[in-house]
Amino acid sequence: MNSPHDAGQAPTPSPVPSPAGTEQWLLRLYVAGQTPRSVLAFANLRQICEEHLAGCYQIEVIDLQAQPELAREDQILAIPTLVRALPEPVRRIIGDLSHTERVLVGLDLKPRA
Amino acid sequence: MTPLSSPLSKAPTGILGLDDITGGGLPRGRPTLVCGGPGCGKTLLAMEFLVRGATRFAEPGVFMAFEEGDQELAENVASLGFDLAQLVHDRQLLVDRVEIDRTEMEASGEFDLEALFIRIGHALDAIGAKRLVLDTIEVLFAGLPNPILVRAELHRLFRWLKDRGVTAVVTGERGDGSLTRQGLEEYVSDCVIALDHRVSNLVATRRLRVVKYRGSTHGTNEYPFIIDADGIAVLPITALGLAHEAPTERVSSGIPRLDAMLAGGGFYRGSSILVSGTAGTGKTTLATHFADAACRRGERVLFFAFEESPRQIERNQRSVGIDLVPWVDQGLLQFSAQRPTFQGLEMHLTAMHKAIHRFQPHNVVVDPLNSFISPGNEIEVKAMLMRLVDHLKVQGITGYFTSLTAGGSPVDQTDTAISSLIDTWLMLLAMESGGERNRSLSILKSRGMAHSNQMREFLITDQGVVLRDVYVGPGGVLTGSARLSQEAEEEAARLVRRQEIERQQRELERQRARLEARIAELRGEFLAQEAETLGLIAREEAREKALRQGRDAMARSRQADDATGGAHELAP
Numbered sequence: 001m002n003s004p005h006d007a008g009q010a011p012t013p014s015p016v017p018s019p020a021g022t023e024q025w026l027l028r029l030y031v032a033g034q035t036p037r038s039v040l041a042f043a044n045l046r047q048i049c050e051e052h053l054a055g056c057y058q059i060e061v062i063d064l065q066a067q068p069e070l071a072r073e074d075q076i077l078a079i080p081t082l083v084r085a086l087p088e089p090v091r092r093i094i095g096d097l098s099h100t101e102r103v104l105v106g107l108d109l110k111p112r113a
Numbered sequence: 114m115t116p117l118s119s120p121l122s123k124a125p126t127g128i129l130g131l132d133d134i135t136g137g138g139l140p141r142g143r144p145t146l147v148c149g150g151p152g153c154g155k156t157l158l159a160m161e162f163l164v165r166g167a168t169r170f171a172e173p174g175v176f177m178a179f180e181e182g183d184q185e186l187a188e189n190v191a192s193l194g195f196d197l198a199q200l201v202h203d204r205q206l207l208v209d210r211v212e213i214d215r216t217e218m219e220a221s222g223e224f225d226l227e228a229l230f231i232r233i234g235h236a237l238d239a240i241g242a243k244r245l246v247l248d249t250i251e252v253l254f255a256g257l258p259n260p261i262l263v264r265a266e267l268h269r270l271f272r273w274l275k276d277r278g279v280t281a282v283v284t285g286e287r288g289d290g291s292l293t294r295q296g297l298e299e300y301v302s303d304c305v306i307a308l309d310h311r312v313s314n315l316v317a318t319r320r321l322r323v324v325k326y327r328g329s330t331h332g333t334n335e336y337p338f339i340i341d342a343d344g345i346a347v348l349p350i351t352a353l354g355l356a357h358e359a360p361t362e363r364v365s366s367g368i369p370r371l372d373a374m375l376a377g378g379g380f381y382r383g384s385s386i387l388v389s390g391t392a393g394t395g396k397t398t399l400a401t402h403f404a405d406a407a408c409r410r411g412e413r414v415l416f417f418a419f420e421e422s423p424r425q426i427e428r429n430q431r432s433v434g435i436d437l438v439p440w441v442d443q444g445l446l447q448f449s450a451q452r453p454t455f456q457g458l459e460m461h462l463t464a465m466h467k468a469i470h471r472f473q474p475h476n477v478v479v480d481p482l483n484s485f486i487s488p489g490n491e492i493e494v495k496a497m498l499m500r501l502v503d504h505l506k507v508q509g510i511t512g513y514f515t516s517l518t519a520g521g522s523p524v525d526q527t528d529t530a531i532s533s534l535i536d537t538w539l540m541l542l543a544m545e546s547g548g549e550r551n552r553s554l555s556i557l558k559s560r561g562m563a564h565s566n567q568m569r570e571f572l573i574t575d576q577g578v579v580l581r582d583v584y585v586g587p588g589g590v591l592t593g594s595a596r597l598s599q600e601a602e603e604e605a606a607r608l609v610r611r612q613e614i615e616r617q618q619r620e621l622e623r624q625r626a627r628l629e630a631r632i633a634e635l636r637g638e639f640l641a642q643e644a645e646t647l648g649l650i651a652r653e654e655a656r657e658k659a660l661r662q663g664r665d666a667m668a669r670s671r672q673a674d675d676a677t678g679g680a681h682e683l684a685p
Contacts, residue, residue, distance in 0.1 A: 032227040032228060037223060037224075041222070064228055064231045068232070068235035071231050071232035072209055072235070072236070075211070075212045076232070077213065077229045077232070077257070078224040078225065078228060078229075079228045081224075090217070091217065091219070092217060092218045092219065093220065093221055094218060094220050094221075095220045095221040095222035095223055095224040096221070096222035097221045098222035099222055100221075102219055102221040103219070103221045105219060106219030106221065
């Protein structure tokens, strides 16, 4: 990964209070059929949500093979793509979500380093 | 370019000139890479490919825009006369704006671009598209992490497009030392077109080159192209051979006397005519005569003016009795006026090419040709003219060019250089003598006709151009007042000679009268003498007779028996 936010430093304790119970989260996971990568992404997402958003999240899995028009409507290029639809603003994370640290940053569950 | 019988199926682009260069279009069912620097017209070329496909070849198309938004794109191409909204409404075109915002995108783990495939596939299926544009897909490299993965996915994408059999145009930004920044040419190997926007001598010129075209012959030169209100026009440069027709029909030069000099009929239709001359010798006037005559025949004339504005030409020509305005109003005459420095040579040529294509004239006037020439570009000008002449000849259009020659040198280098392309070459010269400048016209050459070798004095009157014989005498060629004064002198000399002859004639008459008088006198004398002599003879005869009668009477009285015997006796 050659992202500018590449996490090399130790995870800092989160100053953001856990939003659990205060907000309802809507997460959409875009996949294309049942590939190992999408299965992995879904598993990773479930785990992260259970850890950080227990009880106040909803995951929608959208299979673009079944609904190809949504690729255009929702501006999806990569598979898998995770979109935080709620709360605003919209956030996107692409990949199989195996890098938990990056997912948390991407979802604003952790401040950007 | 003659398209070889190629098994490769081609999808015509409908872009003026490009299909000539590629021998019929882009490889059907395969991706073509169009690359070039910023602002070189990639997006426009790609969009025109789709618009023409939809409007002319019943091949709907999908435009995947990675850079510009729908609105932006529609506005950009609206200036080219493309109504994207209508095409989209008619389901002939689908524009999908692919938004990639790196800043709001986080990456975690492995991914692929299957969603892009689905997206493209869905768009193609939605309108039954046969054509696809990916503009500019390299944006993906900036928008997505992990370039190695993106590269692998693009490779897969192009294979997938081939399998789907869609004719695709993929645009790419020119990179340092490579055709595209990300080396897209490695994936798109069937056809690569490079666009270029170069500035030389402060003038920008767009050029197009087919870098490769697998399985097909193609023009390998750099071809200039322009982008204007009708889209892109590429000019094939040397695709033409010497196979044009040679009509025998003649067209008038607009000046009867000049037609007479040209073997009595004027120029050949479809030939190229050059009028060269120094400043102010009436080149434009001669050209407008030609244009006027053509319009009178009901033919269309396209007049490229590079020195004067159309209004100025109209006004100036009215002063010599030629009114061009009605022809313009009737749509027979069209002016195209531009400063030579407005754009590069190639662009001028391309623009002229395009104007000819649009107006379909029978005759084209370029006045003057050599305003393009600046030190050092004679060769280019020649190349340009050659292409123009070739094009006109193939189209059967009569080309009328004027050329300003430098003072002092009657035929400058450029004229010589282009001479081989010219069928009929007229030369206008200003002859300076006796404090006057006078114009003369002569025919340097005229292929295929017995043309006059005579120099004519060329007068511009308010009734138009009049050709007159020049005075050629021991003192050289005289024109203008010198000719008039020479003619007056000759007239005087002739008068003197005539008077001399008359005097001599009178003298002769007098001599004749004198001679005749003497003849009459002599004859009188002779007659008198003759009469006297005859009188003498008569008298003598009368006396003789009387004598004989007397003797006879005496003999009778003597009763002489024999006159003879008696006579003897009587003899003393």
